[in-house]
Each structure stands twice: as structure tokens, then as C-alpha cells.
Amino acid sequence: xxxxxxxxxxxxxxxxxxxxxxxxxxxxxxxxxxxxxxxxxxxxxxxxxxxxxxxxxxxxxxxxxxxxxxxxxxxxxxxxxxxxxxxxxxxxxxxxxxxxxxxxxxxxxxxxxxxxxxxxxxxxxxxxxxxxxxxxxxxxxxxxxxxxxxxxxxxxxxxxxxxxxxxxxxxxxxxxxxxxxxxxxxxxxxxxxxxxxxxxxxxxxxxxxxxxxxxxxxxxxxxxxxxxxxxxxxxxxxxxxxxxxxxxxxxxxxxxxxxxxxxxxxxxxxxxxxxxxxxxxxxxxxxxxxxxxxxxxxxxxxxxxxxxxxxxxxxxxxxxxxxxxxxxxxxxxxxxxxxxxxxxxxxxxxxxxxxxxxxxxxxxxxxxxxxxxxxxxxxxxxxxxxxxxxxxxxxxxxxxxxxxxxxxxxxxxxxxxxxxxxxxxxxxxxxxxxxxxxxxxxxxxxxxxxxxxxxxxxxxxxxxxxxxxxxxxxxxxxxxxxxxxxxxxxxxxxxxxxxxxxxxxxxxxxxxxxxxxxxxxxxxxxxxxxxxxx
Numbered sequence: 001x002x003x004x005x006x007x008x009x010x011x012x013x014x015x016x017x018x019x020x021x022x023x024x025x026x027x028x029x030x031x032x033x034x035x036x037x038x039x040x041x042x043x044x045x046x047x048x049x050x051x052x053x054x055x056x057x058x059x060x061x062x063x064x065x066x067x068x069x070x071x072x073x074x075x076x077x078x079x080x081x082x083x084x085x086x087x088x089x090x091x092x093x094x095x096x097x098x099x100x101x102x103x104x105x106x107x108x109x110x111x112x113x114x115x116x117x118x119x120x121x122x123x124x125x126x127x128x129x130x131x132x133x134x135x136x137x138x139x140x141x142x143x144x145x146x147x148x149x150x151x152x153x154x155x156x157x158x159x160x161x162x163x164x165x166x167x168x169x170x171x172x173x174x175x176x177x178x179x180x181x182x183x184x185x186x187x188x189x190x191x192x193x194x195x196x197x198x199x200x201x202x203x204x205x206x207x208x209x210x211x212x213x214x215x216x217x218x219x220x221x222x223x224x225x226x227x228x229x230x231x232x233x234x235x236x237x238x239x240x241x242x243x244x245x246x247x248x249x250x251x252x253x254x255x256x257x258x259x260x261x262x263x264x265x266x267x268x269x270x271x272x273x274x275x276x277x278x279x280x281x282x283x284x285x286x287x288x289x290x291x292x293x294x295x296x297x298x299x300x301x302x303x304x305x306x307x308x309x310x311x312x313x314x315x316x317x318x319x320x321x322x323x324x325x326x327x328x329x330x331x332x333x334x335x336x337x338x339x340x341x342x343x344x345x346x347x348x349x350x351x352x353x354x355x356x357x358x359x360x361x362x363x364x365x366x367x368x369x370x371x372x373x374x375x376x377x378x379x380x381x382x383x384x385x386x387x388x389x390x391x392x393x394x395x396x397x398x399x400x401x402x403x404x405x406x407x408x409x410x411x412x413x414x415x416x417x418x419x420x421x422x423x424x425x426x427x428x429x430x431x432x433x434x435x436x437x438x439x440x441x442x443x444x445x446x447x448x449x450x451x452x453x454x455x456x457x458x459x460x461x462x463x464x465x466x467x468x469x470x471x472x473x474x475x476x477x478x479x480x481x482x483x484x485x486x487x488x489x490x491x492x493x494x495x496x497x498x499x500x501x502x503x504x505x506x507x508x509x510x511x512x513x514x515x516x517x518x519x520x521x522x523x524x525x526x527x528x529x530x531x532x533x534x
Contacts, residue, residue, distance in 0.1 A: 051083025052256045055109075055116070056246065058090045059101035063108040064306040065360065066261070066291045066299050069325040073288060074259050075114040076348040083256070087119030088249060089130045092239045102130075108308040112318045113341055126253040131245050134252075138240040141248045141278060142201050142233060150277035151233060153189050153199045154181040177202070177229025201234035203243070206273055214265065215257075215286035216353045222269045231270060243267065247274045255283050262287040262355075286350055291325065294361040311365075315426030317376070320369040327368075329358030338371045366425040377421045387413045390427050397431045398439050404523070407439045412520070419518050423510075434509055438518060441527060442505025445534045452498045453490045459483065459498055460528045467521040476513035502531055 055071040057063065063071075078085040087109065089102050106120040118124030128134060145151035156177075165175040182204065192199065209223035233244035240248070250258060265287045275282040291299060299306050311321055323339055326332060331353040332344070339347070376382040387410050394408060406412060416430065416438055424430060430438065449456035462483045471479065480499075484492035499512045503524060509515070516524050 049256055050254075051078060051081040052086065052254050053078050053083065053259060054086035054088050054119075054250070054253065054255050056088040056090050056249070056260075057105055058093060058096075059098060059105060060093060060096040061098055062101055062104045062307045062309060064299065064308065065321070065325055066306075067105075068108070068112060068308055068321065069291050069329070069358075070259070070261060070288060071109060072112075072114055072322055072325065072344075073331065073348075076345050077257065077259060077350060078117070079345045080348055084117045085114070086124070086126075086253060086255070087116035087129060088253070089119075090242065090245060091130060091132050092241065092245055094132075094237070094239065104309065108312075111312065112308070112322060114322075131249065132239070134245075134249065135238060135240075137248050137252060138234065138244055139238070141244060142240075145203065145233070145274075145277055146201065148277065149204070151201050151203050152182055152184070152230075153193065154202045154230075154232070155184075155192050155197050155199045156181060174227070176227070179230050182230065198236045200232045200236050202230040203233045203270070203274060203277070205230050205270065209269070210272065212268065212272055212282075212285065214268070215284060215350055216289070217262070217265060217287055217355055220265065220268075222266045224266065224269045224273075233274075243270055243274065247271050247278070247280075250283055251275075251278075251280050257284045257286065259286045259288060259350075262289055286353070288353065289329065289355055290357040291329070292357045292359055294359050294363075296357070296359065299360070305362075315428040316365065316369055317372045319372040319375070320365065323372065324362075324365055324368045325358075325360065328360045330354040330356070337368065338375070340372070340375065370422065370425040373425065373427070374421045377417045383414060383417060384410075386417060386427055390417070390430060393428065393431050394439050398436075401440055403441055406523075415520075416518055419514060420510075434506065437504035437506065437509075437515070441530070442501075442503075444502055444505055444531055446531055447534075449498055449502060449531060452501065453494055455487050455490045456498055457532065458487065459490065459495055460502070460532055462486070463499065464525055464528050467516075467525050470521075473511070473513040473517060476516055477511075480512065503527055 053074040055067075055074050057067050057071075075085050077083070087106065089105070091097060091102070106116075109115050109120075116122060118126065119129035123129070142151060146153075154177075161177070164178060168175040179202075181202070205225035205228065207223065207225040209221045209226075211219050211221035214220050231243055232241050234240055249255075268285055268287070272282055293299060308321070319340055322341060322344065323337065326339070326344060327335060327337060331349060332347045333349050333352065334347055373386075376386055390413050391408055391410075394402070394413075402408070417427075420430065420435075429435070446456070449460070453459065463480075466476075466479055466483070480495065481492060484490065484495045487495070490498075496512050497507070500506065500509065500515065503512070503515050503519065510518070519527070
């Protein structure tokens with residue numbers, strides 16, 4: 001069995017000295033001896049121990065933004081320190097399991113570009129990585145705690161526990177277990193067990209409040225034993241609760257650092273008591289501030305639109321999601337838009353994480369997506385993937401309506417992407433009605449043009465002559481202004497309207513010069529000739 005080394009200061013986890021010193025001074029003034037930080041490193045060697053972190057979601061729902069951010073911070077920390085990122089599924093709450101949720105979590109991490117090094121379909125040396133397949137480890141830890149007197153069997157029925165809860169609420173107190181079964185004699189316990197009385201196992205909390213140092217919140221202490229009843233660690237069905245399972249798994253998987261949500265900060269005091277009772281050295285803890293809606297309300301799975309699969313279906317890029325969930329918070333040496341994963345790895349700094357909640361404004365997501373879509377378009381390899389995606393979307397959306405198969409050619413689609421980069425937030429934008437002219441030829445007649453201008457035939461003829469040579473957007477604009485000045489009764493604005501209607505069938509949209517460049521000279525001439533012949 002792996003034996004954790006002695007604790008010493010971890011070079012990976014240095015915090016602001018002012019925050020640490022202030023917290024220690026406050027503890028000293030209160031008469032409490034401040035402990036060493038709970039970082040773990042190898043005492044016998046000059047190098048710190050291997051960094052191993054884990055993302056441990058419960059498959060009671062699909063992966064959402066809050067989970068993605070927690071996974072990302074663990075991934076960044078692991079990559080920054082050449083460590084290992086573990087995916088562990090905590091499926092001990094059997095009544096709330098959601099079918100396919102476990103696979104969804106792994107799939108979304110892969111899609112986001114932050115796959116685990118161990119766990120899931122990858123496996124690894126410390127598997128299985130699903131808690132329901134590790135029950136023997138929790139049973140062994142429970143037996144050790146029972147033997148040492150740190151845990152005990154509780155035979156209280158659900159009815160009694162419910163009565164305790166109702167009485168506490170009636171008297172305005174916080175519900176808690178009254179630790180009744182702590183006082184049972186060994187022979188009483190044995191008698192109940194031998195007769196098959198259902199029981200759970202509870203951990204005996206200490207009333208003391210040993211402080212520990214969190215990498216984000218600094219020195220922290222909570223006298224949980226004074227305000228809470230002894231927690232259940234092993235349920236009647238043989239499954240552990242989170243408190244026991246997370247401690248046992250982190251121990252056996254040699255987790256060095258635990259980066260998790262701040263909602264677990266108070267529970268960490270229970271977990272540290274479990275580590276002490278089992279004579280194990282704990283990992284280093286860093287509790288991440290909450291990710292909230294822009295109005296300060298909690299992200300909720302009931303919102304529906306916070307699940308990663310929803311964003312994928314809307315055409316949101318993985319880089320954009322990673323960028324926005326980090327940009328709204330802390331933990332980086334800079335805070336700028338458009339950071340890609342390798343830049344997030346390079347700029348991540350755990351000492352920069354603040355205790356303030358991160359307010360997420362999804363109204364800005366389209367802007368983030370526009371920036372990262374432009375990055376992809378400008379990368380030849382990534383752009384090829386966008387071309388293939390758009391080809392599929394065009395075929396699915398317009399199908400038999402397409403008369404010119406050249407619009408499905410890679411070169412044509414790549415040209416469209418480069419011309420529209422910075423203007424579109426998703427490739428799906430290009431299959432909206434406003435861009436239908438790129439894939440379908442409009443049905444415009446010569447009569448319609450003559451209603452716009454009696455000089456429409458002259459305009460069309462001069463533009464067709466203009467198409468004999470290549471032009472830039474600026475050059476086209478200049479030439480079109482020259483054409484309009486040669487006309488007697490048609491203003492420049494009317495020329496632009498006439499050409500836009502002829503080429504796109506629409507009253508509004510991109511500039512005429514961009515429409516011409518998008519379609520190409522050959523297609524522009526075809527559409528103009530078609531109108532003259534109608």
C-alpha cells in the first residue's frame with residue numbers, strides 16, 4: 001500500500017504571504033496554534049511529489065458550465081505542472097443516476113479539448129474509476145474506523161430522524177442528528193446486528209476545530225462537531241456517502257491537490273478529521289469560488305441551457321466556452337478575450353484565484369464565439385474542418401434547391417468563410433436566410449429591375465464589363481461609384497440597391513462589393529445575364 005510522505009511546504013502552492021500571515025496572526029491572537037499548510041511533498045527528495053488532480057462529478061445529470069469550469073481548472077493545473085488529470089465518477093447516489101450521463105461527461109470533456117489522462121474509457125493504474133465498483137475499499141476503511149472507535153453503527157429509523165428534523169425546525173434550530181447511537185454499548189450493537197436491525201455507519205466528529213490552509217481561502221477552520229451531528233459515511237445498502245468515498249478515493253488514487261467548488265469548504269473539515277482518524281496525510285485543498293449567473297443567482301440544472309450539449313447544438317465552439325468561463329472569474333496572470341487553451345495553461349496561476357464568485361454573462365457568448373471562429377478560419381487545418389461542417393449544413397438545409405454544385409466546392413466555401421470572418425459568430429449563421437444567396441440563385445426578373453431604374457440594363461452591362469478583370473473590395477467600390485456617375489437618372493444608392501437585389505434577391509445584407517467577391521466573377525456574370533434574358 002502506498003504510504004504518503006511527511007508533509008512540508010509545497011513549492012507549487014505558494015500563496016500571497018500577506019493573506020497567510022494575516023490569517024496566522026488572527027489564529028495566534030485567538031489562542032489557536034496555526035498548523036503547517038496541508039500541502040504534500042516528498043520529504044526525502046528536493047523535488048515536490050507528482051501532481052495528480054481529479055474531476056469527480058456525479059452522473060446525476062449531464063455536464064454543465066459549472067462542472068466544465070471545475071474540470072478545466074484541474075486540467076490547467078495538471079498541464080502546468082506536468083501532472084495527471086483524473087476523471088472519477090461518483091455514482092454512489094443510486095436513486096438519482098441519469099442514464100447516459102456518465103458517457104456525456106466524458107464526451108463533453110473530449111469535445112472541450114480537456115480529456116482526462118486517467119479514468120473513463122482510458123482506464124489507468126488506479127482504477128476502477130467509478131465508485132460503485134470500489135465498494136470493497138470503502139468497506140475496509142469503514143471497518144478500520146469502527147475498530148478504532150472513530151465510527152459507530154446507528155440504528156435510528158427514518159421516522160425518528162424525520163421527527164428530529166421537524167422538532168428542530170419547529171423550535172427555530174438547524175436540524176442535526178443528536179448522536180444518540182454514540183452511547184450504545186458493544187453488546188447492544190452486536191445484538192441489533194445479529195438480529196438484522198438495519199443500520200448505517202456514522203463518523204464520530206470531534207468538537208475541536210483544527211485550522212487548515214486552503215490555497216484560495218487561506219487559513220480556515222470550522223468547528224463542525226459543535227454545529228452538526230455525526231455524518232453517515234456508509235449507508236444501509238453498503239454504499240458510502242461522499243464524505244468517506246472522496247477521502248478513500250483521493251488516498252488510493254494518490255491525489256496530490258483537490259480543486260473543487262467552495263460549497264465543499266466546510267465539509268473539508270470533516271474530511272480532514274477522517275484523514276486523521278485513518279492516519280492518512282491529506283492532499284492540498286483549493287476551493288474554487290462559485291460560478292453564478294450575471295444577476296448573482298445560482299446556475300441551476302433546471303435552466304436547461306447551461307448544459308454543454310446545448311451549447312454544442314447551438315454551434316458554440318469549445319474554445320469560446322473555456323474562454324468565457326475563465327474570463328468572468330480569476331486565477332490568471334491576465335484577463336483578456338480570445339485566449340486559447342495553450343494560453344490558458346501558460347497564464348493559469350492558482351495564487352491569483354480570489355474568493356469572489358464569478359458572474360457569468362452569457363449575453364456576451366456570441367462575441368467570444370466570433371473571436372474564436374475567426375481564429376479557426378485563419379488556421380488552415382481548422383478551417384478545413386469548418387469547410388466540411390458547412391458543406392454538410394448546406395446540403396442538409398438546401399438539398400435539391402441547389403442548382404450550381406460549385407457552391408459545395410471547398411475553395412468556394414473557404415473563400416466565403418474568410419470574407420465573413422469577424423462578422424459571423426457561428427458557421428450556422430451562413431445557412432440563415434440572409435446568406436441564402438451564397439448557395440441559391442435568386443429569382444429576379446428584368447421587369448423588377450426596370451421598376452427600380454430605367455437604366456438597369458445599362459448598369460448591368462457596365463458591371464458585366466467590370467467583371468472581366470480582378471478587383472479588390474476597395475477597387476470595386478471605386479469602380480461602382482464611377483459607373484453611377486455616368487448615369488443620368490440613377491443615384492449611387494439606387495445602383496447599389498439594384499445590384500444587391502439582382503445578385504442576392506435581398507434588400508439588405510453585406511456590401512455589394514463583398515457580395516461580388518463572395519460569388520466570384522463567373523457567378524456574378526451568370527446572374528446578371530440571367531436577369532437580362534428573363
